[in-house]
Amino acid sequence: MQDRNLSRVPGLPGPDSQFATIGGPAIQAIPLRGGDGEAHQLLSASDRRDLAMIASIRHIDAGAQLFEAGARAQAIFNIVSGVAKVSEDLADGRQATVAFFFVNDLLGMFESDHYIYTGTAVTPLTVYCLPVDALERLLLREPSLQMHFLCKLSHELRASQRQAIALRRYSAMQKMALFLDFMALHPEMQVDATGLMKIPMSRADIADYIGLTTESVSRALHRLCNEGIVELVTSHQFRIHDRARLDRLVGGDGAVSLFRQKGG
Amino acid sequence: MQDRNLSRVPGLPGPDSQFATIGGPAIQAIPLRGGDGEAHQLLSASDRRDLAMIASIRHIDAGAQLFEAGARAQAIFNIVSGVAKVSEDLADGRQATVAFFFVNDLLGMFESDHYIYTGTAVTPLTVYCLPVDALERLLLREPSLQMHFLCKLSHELRASQRQAIALRRYSAMQKMALFLDFMALHPEMQVDATGLMKIPMSRADIADYIGLTTESVSRALHRLCNEGIVELVTSHQFRIHDRARLDRLVGGDGAVSLFRQKGG
DNA sequence: CGTCTACTTGAAGTGAGTCAATAATGGTGG
DNA sequence: CCACCATTATTGACTCACTTCAAGTAGACG
Structure with missing residues (x-):
């Protein structure tokens, strides 16, 4: 591990310390x-202080590995800023993306003391190591x-099951709509007040994640662009133009949240 | 809820009580x-006794509902015997099967006090209500x-992610092979010593689960039958004939570990 | 023994994959 | 700052595995 990227979180932070700035781990x-x-931030101030006591901060470059499948699991990670993914490595060098992780997420799942997946920084990443x-x-x-x-x-688990349902029953366009909707849920992906959103990951990552090429x-x-539902500003920036039709694609045809409407 | 199916687990069970027979909840x-x-049974005798103190036993007929999506979550369930499924109801009356549950599994996930999915007994079911x-x-x-x-x-979560990977990357035959392999993992599905296995669920359940029709x-x-990999004894009983080729399908061709072969 | 549901089988259609050829992007050094 | 190169994204033509639609058959249950 690259220890140069590691710095101790002070136990009794002064007002200028990193701890004071970012407030400790959050979920x-x-x-x-x-x-x-x-979704809310679950942790109380005292929870966060307790976690900060055992945590260290680490910065990871975009594209660098956070942990590797099969390695002994020494820590799990809590994202302070940036986006990460976990993937299963294939022998040809490609990877199957299992999930993306954003601010206030936890990653680093293990079984019998060993990481199951490989964790990679999609953007420059700041994490707490626990x-x-x-x-x-x-x-x-x-x-x-x-x-x-x-x-x-x-x-x-809920997110993974939702993902599995989408993989089973959604068309390519619905999957893409779901993905954009998913990105739009994360405020830190917002570029400006006009609703412009970032897509930090590559097409290959997206494709692996939603089960397409x-x-x-x-x-x-x-x-989606031609139909006027979204606007593709650059290949990694978009804006939702017709929220109603996007929702209809995501929830509508044969799927999940139509049900929610029934109930409500 | 049907209270006639409910019986209290005795706190201090005698040798003939149901508690003594089945030993309390297990995970x-x-x-x-x-x-x-x-996989192991995780709970100690004292854990199981503690859980038994708050649990009640319930018997559910095959096909009957255990809990319903959207209902207030009063209990979660630990399977003593039988098979259950959880599914999401679709607007057209069909359901998307999210997962199957076997002996020593827990089901009844909820969010904000309400069940997310509908739980149904696939076979006659005995559960602890917690x-x-x-x-x-x-x-x-x-x-x-x-x-x-x-x-x-x-x-x-791991199981759900594995499922999602299969849904993305597996062919129909691979999915089917994976499903049979999955069934074969559960000793209680074994009919006799010849390796004859039950498939308790309908084709529709299987189809929903593995993302096919x-x-x-x-x-x-x-x-799979014609290729001699498995033998279909009845439409709900099978026997694995060529374990090596089944494993190759599940791990192999086109998916994850094919690349392992390429690499090796 | 008849009816109903669940499963199987066949034929035809289609959405996404594959292969192949550009086009754009972004990072690097001159 | 710009030109170059490597990578990443787009677009098109074609193929194919699975779906869809439509019968037909076998099990299950009263």
């Missing part, structure tokens, strides 16, 4: 109990903090 | 730390038990 998810169905040994001790000591981790994992991604994107 | 998963990469309020109190009191729930959830499921299954 965003929809609560299990109560709440309005929206060493698993110390984290496990902390979670056993602080059951209510552990409950937040359980909630986050549940949220992650890069060619089909390109075609679907341009078809 | 099967690959441990996060240590272990050999195999009321969420009591369970939450217990987990906060017993952090090491909570850690096992966290591990199970992680295991579930019922017709394609049928065709893929019969093609």
Whole structure:
């Protein structure tokens, strides 16, 4: 590991320290109990302080590896800024993208002490490293903090299942619409007040993620454009023009959230 | 809820009680730390006793609903015997099967106090009901038990991601092979010592789950048969004839580990 | 034993994949 | 700052695996 990128989070931070600036680890998810169905930051100030005590900050260059599949899992990671992905490596050098991670997400899943996937920085990344040994001790000591981790994992599972449903039943255009909708959910992807959004990842990443080829991604994107549903400003910036039709594509035809309308 | 199907688990069970017979709730998963990469029953005798104290047993007929999407989540369920599925209801009355659950699995995921999916018994089912309020109190009191729930959830997430990878990259025959392999993992699906296995769910359930139509499921299954990889004894019983070729399909051709072969 | 549902089989259509050829982008050094 | 090169994205033509539509058959259950 590149220790030059590693700096200790001060236990008793002064007003100018990095800790004071970014406030310690944070976790965003929809609560299990109560709440309005929206994602919130789950951790209390004291939770975040406890986590900061065992955490260190690390900066990762875009494209660099955060952890590697099969390696011994020493830490899990909490994103402060930037976007990461986890993928399964294929022997031909390509990868199957399993999920993307944004600010206030946790990544670094492991099984029997070893990382399952490879984690890579999509953009320059700032993360808290949470060493698993110390984290496990902390979670056993602080059951209510552990409950937040359980909630986050549940949220992650939900996202993965939603993804699987889309992979089964959506057309290329619907998948693309879902992906853009997904990006639009993350405020940090917003470029300016006009609703201009970034797409930080490559076509190959998107294609792997939504189960298409890069060619089909390109075609679907341009078809959404031609239909006036979105505007493609550059190949990595877009703006949603017709939110209603986008929603109809994503939720509508044969799928999930039509149901939500029924209920409401 | 149908209270006639509900019976209290005795706190201090005698040798003839149901508790003594089935030993209390149990959870099967690959441990996060240590272990050999195999799934184990995670709970200690005392964990199981604690859970039994708040649990009740319920029997569900095949095809009956265990819980419904959108309903207030009063309990989660731990399977003692039988198979269950969770699905998302679609507007046209069909359902998208999200996952199947077997002995020692947990189901009943919720968000903001409400079930996300609908849970249905695929076969006659015996479950422990774990009321969420009591369970939450217990987990906060017993952090090491909570850690096992966290591990199970992680295991579930892994399964969902594996499923998503298969949905992206596998052909119909590979998906079918993967499904049969998946069934073969569950010892309780074994009919006899000759390796005869049950398929308790309908073609429609399978099709939804692996992202095909019922017709394609049928065709893929019969093609595996014609190639001598499996034997279809009845439409809901099979036997694996050529384990090596099945493994090659599941891990191999066109997907993840084909590239492993190329590389090697 | 008849009816109903679930499964199988066949024929024809189509959406996304593949292969191949540009076109744009972005990073680098002159 | 611009020109160059390597990478990434787009576009087109063609193919094919799975879907769709349409019968037909077999199991399950009263």
